[in-house]
Amino acid sequence: MRQLQRLTIALPLLLVAACSTTPNYPVPATKPTSVSKLESAPPMEIAVAPVENHGADARIPLDVLRDALGSGLIESAYSPLDVQYVDTQLAAAPSTDGGMTQEGSLGARKPDAWLRVSVDSSDARLFPTTGAFFVSGKAEMVSGDGAEVLWSVDLTRRLELGPTYGMRVGDGAFLQQAARLFAAEVVKLIPVRRAALAPKPI
Secondary structure (H helix, E strand, C coil): CHHHHHHHHHHHHHHHHHHHCCCCCCCCEEEECCCCCCCCCCCCEEEECCCEECCCCCCCCHHHHHHHHHHHHHHCCCEECCHHHHHHHHHHCCCCCCCCCCCCCCCCCCCCEEEEEEEEEEECCCHHHHCEEEEEEEEEEEECCCCCEEEEEEEEEEEECCCCCCCCCCCCCHHHHHHHHHHHHHHHHCCCCHHHHCCCCC
C-alpha cells in the first residue's frame, strides 16, 4: 500500500520534471522590421550582396544560397546583376563602413537596389529523427546608394529536408538543399514587381 502511495506521489513529479526538460525548439516566424517601399517604387536591377553567416552552421553553403536568391528574384520579375560582376567591383572598392556591402561602389553601373541576407542561427536537433532543420536570419533591400531601407524582415523557418534515417545534417547534400529552401523563403517575402508582370496594352 505504501509503495502504491509513493508511486502515486512520484508519478506527477516525474511528469513535471519531464515537461520542464522539454527542449525549446525555434518557432517559425516572420517579423517585418521596416515599412516596405517596394510596392510604390519597385527597383529593377538588384545587386545580391554576399550572404553573411552570423552564427548559423558554418557549413551552410553561402554561395549556393546567394545563387538561389538571384534565381528567385528573376521569377519575381526583378533583374539581378551578375554575381561575378558584383564581386569583382566590390573587390576593387575599399570598404568604408564595415558593412555587408559597399553600396554605390559598382563603378558606372549602379544597381537600383541591394539585397542583403544573413543567416544568424540554426538548429539541427530534430534533423536525425524528422529531417527538420531550423534557420533564422535577416533580409533587407536597400537603395543603390545604401541610403534608404526599402524593405527588411527577420525570419525563422523550419526547413523539411526529407527522410534522414539517423543521418547528420552535414551528410550528403542536405545543407545545399537547406540553403536553397531558405533562399526561396526569403524570396517569397519580397513583393513581386506587379507592374512588370501586368499585361502590356495592345
